[in-house]
Amino acid sequence: MLAARDVSFGFADRRLLDGASLTVDDGERVALVGRNGTGKSTLLALLSGVLPPDAGLVERGRGQTLGLLAQTPQLDLGKTVGETARAALGEVSALIAEHAALAERAPDDPRLGELLARIDDLGGFDVEHRVAEVLSRLGVKDAAQRVESLSCGERRRLDLARLLLAAPDILLLDEPTNHLDREGITFLAAELSRHRGPALFVSHDRAFIDVVGTRIVELEAGKLFSTLRPKDGRGLVDSYLEDKLLRDEQLEREAHRRRRLYVRELAWLRAGTPARTTKQQARIQRADALADEVESQAQQLREQTARVAIDAVKGARLGKTILAFRGVALGRGERMLFTGLDLALVAGQRWGIAGDNGAGKTTLLMSVLTAAGLVEGERAVRPRAGVIEIGKHTRVALFDQHRASLDPEATLEEVLAGNNDHVVIGPPEGEQRRVHIASYLEQFLFDGADRYRRVKTLSGGQQNRLAIARLFQHGANCLMLDEPTNDLDVETLGVLEEALSALDGCALIVSHDRRFLDRVATGIVAIEDGKATCWPGDYTSFERLHAQAKGVETEVGPPVVPRDDVELPARRPRSGKRKRNNKEEHELSSMEEVILAREARKEELTALLSHADTFRGDAQRARAASEELHGLDEEI
Known part of the structure; x- marks a missing residue:
C-alpha cells in the first residue's frame, strides 16, 4: 500500500x-x-x-x-x-x-x-x-x-x-x-x-x-x-x-453562481449601508472573502481552459520537389541499417517511421538534415547508396527527442527571441510578423514572466512545449519530428495533431505513439529486416496490411467495402395513410403524462449536478446522472 x-x-x-x-x-x-x-x-x-x-x-x-x-x-x-x-x-x-x-x-x-x-x-x-x-x-x-x-x-x-x-x-x-x-x-x-x-x-x-x-x-x-x-x-x-468534462462544467456553474452572489453583495456594499451591527460587519467580511474566492475560481478557469495556440505560419513557397529518396541505403559504422528507400514527399503528406530501436529511424532524419546542410562533421549521415533530393525552396526543421538544441542555461527569451523583446515569426524569405515575447509564451501556456526562466528549471513536458514553439516559429515546410509526443499532456498533443494536419508542407515523424500516428500519418515507412518499405494510410492500416502480407491474422478487422453486385429486394409501395391501432392510440393519450414525468426527473438531475459535492463525493454517480440527463433529453 x-x-x-x-x-x-x-x-x-x-x-x-x-x-x-x-x-x-x-x-x-x-x-x-x-x-x-x-x-x-x-x-x-x-x-x-x-x-x-x-x-x-x-x-x-x-x-x-x-x-x-x-x-x-x-x-x-x-x-x-x-x-x-x-x-x-x-x-x-x-x-x-x-x-x-x-x-x-x-x-x-x-x-x-x-x-x-x-x-x-x-x-x-x-x-x-x-x-x-x-x-x-x-x-x-x-x-x-x-x-x-x-x-x-x-x-x-x-x-x-x-x-x-x-x-x-x-x-x-x-x-x-x-x-x-x-x-x-x-x-x-x-x-x-x-x-x-x-x-x-x-x-x-x-x-x-x-x-x-x-x-x-x-x-x-x-x-x-x-x-x-x-x-x-x-x-x-x-x-x-468524460469525468474531466463534467468537472470543468461544474466548476463553470459554481463560478457563475458565486459571481452572481458577489454582484449582489457588491451592490449592497456600494449602497453605503452603515456597518453598525455585528451582523452587518460579518456580511462585509463575507463579501471580502467572496471576492477572493471569485478571483481564485476565475484564475483556475483560465488555467483549465487555456490551450496551446499554434498560429498558422505561412511557410516558404513550395517547389515541385520538397523531399525525395531515390534508392537510399543508410548505415552506421560497419553496420548496414536498411536499403531500398524510394519515396517522394509532396505537400500535405506526413509519413510516420516505424521500426525497432536501433533500426535507423533517427538516422533517417539525420540524413535529411545532412542533405539540407544543417548537420556537418561527425554527426553527418550520408547515404551508402542512392540519393536524397532537397527541393530548392524546401526549409527543413528538426524536433529533437533529447532536446539537445536547448541550452539548459539559456532563458526562454534567449531561446525564442535572442536578446529582443519580440519574437519574429515566419520564414526569412517570406512574410514575417513580430509578436511580443510575453504574448508568444502565453500561446504555449507559459506565463509572460517566464521569459526570464532558465530552460533547466522546466519540466520535460514544458521543454517539449518550448521546442514546439521554436519549431513552428520560422515557417519550415519540411518537419523532422523525433518522438514529439514524449512528455506532452493530452491537450498539447491534440493541438500538435491539429497543427500537423493543417501543415501545408510535409513531415517525417518518428513515434511509438500509435494513436498519434493514427491521427496525423498519411503513410508509414516501416524499417524491418534491413529494408525500408512504404505503406499508405495510418498506423492501424499499416498493421493490418503488413499482417495480411505476412499471412498473419490481426485483431484489426478488414475495412468494410460496399458491394455493388448485391441486389437489394425492392420495397413494397405504401397504399396510403395508415390508421393508428388501439395500442398506438393509448400511447398517444398518455404521452403528455410521460413527458411531464421526464421533465420533472430532468429538473431533479439538473439540481443534483449543480452541486460541487456531487463530483467530490462520487464521480461514478455524477457520471451516471449526467448520462441519464442526456438520455432524458433524447426521450423528450
Whole structure:
C-alpha cells in the first residue's frame, strides 16, 4: 500500500500540491496525468522520499521496498551495462552465493531450505537468463558496453531494466514508455500487469494507459481527481475525459453562481449601508472573502481552459520537389541499417517511421538534415547508396527527442527571441510578423514572466512545449519530428495533431505513439529486416496490411467495402395513410403524462449536478446522472 494524506508542497512563487490525498493499493496500476508543469514528477519525488512535503504525510506498507524511475537516470557511468543490470539483483545474487557456500560447508543445514525458498521468490537461480531477457526486450543489446558511451535513450532503457530486475514492492515510473519501441512497450505492459504491489506511473501514452491502467488520477490545481476503469467495456482514457468534462462544467456553474452572489453583495456594499451591527460587519467580511474566492475560481478557469495556440505560419513557397529518396541505403559504422528507400514527399503528406530501436529511424532524419546542410562533421549521415533530393525552396526543421538544441542555461527569451523583446515569426524569405515575447509564451501556456526562466528549471513536458514553439516559429515546410509526443499532456498533443494536419508542407515523424500516428500519418515507412518499405494510410492500416502480407491474422478487422453486385429486394409501395391501432392510440393519450414525468426527473438531475459535492463525493454517480440527463433529453 502507498498513500499520501493531505500533502502540500510548493516553491516560493507557486504551490503545486494543496492538501492532496491518494491511496494506491496492492495490484493497482494507477496512471498519473495532468498538464505539463502541474507537479506530477514532484509528486513521485514526494512519494519516494526524495523530497519532504511541506505538510501532510506519506505512508507505505511496513517492510515494502520502493523503486523510482526518474526522468534523468542516475547511473554509474564507469560500469558496463551487464554490471549495472546484475547489481539490481543484489539480494538474489548474495543469496545464491550464500546458498552455494552453505551447501558446500554443511549440506544438511536446515537454513538451506529457507534460502532456497527466498531465492525462488526472487526469480530463481537463472538470474543471467533473466538479465539477458530484460535487457534484450527493452532494446539494450550490448551488455559489455560502458554506460558512459550510451545515448540518452539507451541510458533511460537501462535504468528501466535495472528497476524491473530489482522487482521492488512499489513501482513509481515517470514516463516509462519514452524511448521504447513497440516490442519494449508490450514487454513493459506485461511486466506491470504481473506486478503484485502498488504501481503509479506518469504517462501521456493513451494506448498504454488503456491497456495497463486500472485507474487514472489527474493532478489539477494542486488537487487529485480519480477515474476508475468503467465496467461497460469503454476505454479508461475515454472515461477519464468524460469525468474531466463534467468537472470543468461544474466548476463553470459554481463560478457563475458565486459571481452572481458577489454582484449582489457588491451592490449592497456600494449602497453605503452603515456597518453598525455585528451582523452587518460579518456580511462585509463575507463579501471580502467572496471576492477572493471569485478571483481564485476565475484564475483556475483560465488555467483549465487555456490551450496551446499554434498560429498558422505561412511557410516558404513550395517547389515541385520538397523531399525525395531515390534508392537510399543508410548505415552506421560497419553496420548496414536498411536499403531500398524510394519515396517522394509532396505537400500535405506526413509519413510516420516505424521500426525497432536501433533500426535507423533517427538516422533517417539525420540524413535529411545532412542533405539540407544543417548537420556537418561527425554527426553527418550520408547515404551508402542512392540519393536524397532537397527541393530548392524546401526549409527543413528538426524536433529533437533529447532536446539537445536547448541550452539548459539559456532563458526562454534567449531561446525564442535572442536578446529582443519580440519574437519574429515566419520564414526569412517570406512574410514575417513580430509578436511580443510575453504574448508568444502565453500561446504555449507559459506565463509572460517566464521569459526570464532558465530552460533547466522546466519540466520535460514544458521543454517539449518550448521546442514546439521554436519549431513552428520560422515557417519550415519540411518537419523532422523525433518522438514529439514524449512528455506532452493530452491537450498539447491534440493541438500538435491539429497543427500537423493543417501543415501545408510535409513531415517525417518518428513515434511509438500509435494513436498519434493514427491521427496525423498519411503513410508509414516501416524499417524491418534491413529494408525500408512504404505503406499508405495510418498506423492501424499499416498493421493490418503488413499482417495480411505476412499471412498473419490481426485483431484489426478488414475495412468494410460496399458491394455493388448485391441486389437489394425492392420495397413494397405504401397504399396510403395508415390508421393508428388501439395500442398506438393509448400511447398517444398518455404521452403528455410521460413527458411531464421526464421533465420533472430532468429538473431533479439538473439540481443534483449543480452541486460541487456531487463530483467530490462520487464521480461514478455524477457520471451516471449526467448520462441519464442526456438520455432524458433524447426521450423528450
